[in-house]
Amino acid sequence: MNSSTSTKERILTAAEALFAQRGFDGASLRQLTAAAGVNLAAVNYHFGSKEKLVEQVFKRRLDALNQHRLAELAKVAGKPGTKLEDVLAAYIRPALELSHEGNGSLFMRVLARAFAEHDDTLRQFLSENYGHVMKQFTAEFARLLPHLDKAELYWRIDLVTGALTHAMSGFGMIQRKDNVTEQQHREQTAAHLIRFAAAGLSHP
Amino acid sequence: MNSSTSTKERILTAAEALFAQRGFDGASLRQLTAAAGVNLAAVNYHFGSKEKLVEQVFKRRLDALNQHRLAELAKVAGKPGTKLEDVLAAYIRPALELSHEGNGSLFMRVLARAFAEHDDTLRQFLSENYGHVMKQFTAEFARLLPHLDKAELYWRIDLVTGALTHAMSGFGMIQRKDNVTEQQHREQTAAHLIRFAAAGLSHP
């Protein structure tokens, strides 16, 4: 049924890369299928439409991300010794580590782009996949920050998410230097982000 | 030469709104000119091309934003009594207040979208318009945070910018309630952001 990698998988990988570079509208199916080495009609045959393909590109990565995040959260949630930094690490590290799986760093740009596209159907799709994850994290944050009321906590988590999204997309001034590996850079980013977020979350 | 508002101005205003809703690629010149009440050919006549129009949409707002930011910074930079929150206010408030000028809130989405689009020419354009502003703010931050080395400071400013961009675009969980005006909501956002950023910037 498959060659070394299936047509479907090759399309998803090429789509992720091309969407990251050119955007969802900017990347045409002709560029996409050419990069994947498949026929133009393959996308509509396997996915039904370009829009469905976009959803699948997201689903493939977001399912893994959410699973990873919740697994890390489960290790520390509710435990007596848990620190704020531990929960932040469970929230932040899986997102940044997504770039370690093949071509995952491109997905970060896709994700950041999706946030900006502000497309309602896509936004709803993300909300459905993110909703229960955010709920669990918020509950644990609330446990560790009992002096904050709910509204105040929501504000601060939102700002943390903003900083994380920004850092994930790699748009900022901070660029990886040639003498550090991508993994080292990611760990630096995570460490900075966790300390920054912890200070921003817990200040009186 | 002009009607009540000139064709050029009507195009710019309609473009800003439509770009925010549909994106740069998603908004067609036919939708745009129809919304502006002008002829289809007017865009190419007055701006030369769609791409030039995009640049002008940015330039109109970014010039005002940079001017406003630098004016606020000049009030506090180098002064002995200046607090970190004062510099952050000069950095953050003009960005959020951009939404008070007509239809300015739509521009925030356009800006956030431009960050995500990652288009190199647009990125370079933003860098050229932002570069000297960031330099001046960074210098003042460095003065008030002498215990941070340059690399550490860059990291933290980058994260602040991420949180600001996120808050500006209004993508987060935090939505304006019906019982608060837009101005009140913007001031709440600014206050939260400044305190959050101050804690994240100045932590040991």
Added chain:
DNA sequence: CGTATGCTCAAACGATCGTTTGATTCTGCC
């Protein structure tokens, strides 16, 4: 008044888009 200039307009151009079609090739099973 005549004319030059700036602007607007309907119409068309070529290009590219996502999608569909129908024939062809590949694959697994009896």
Added chain:
DNA sequence: GGCAGAATCAAACGATCGTTTGAGCATACG
């Protein structure tokens, strides 16, 4: 081997895109 269904292919479809064209209208100046 032969057949059924899945998969791939080249080709074309209609729609929409940004841009260009050339005629028509307005305004200002001699």
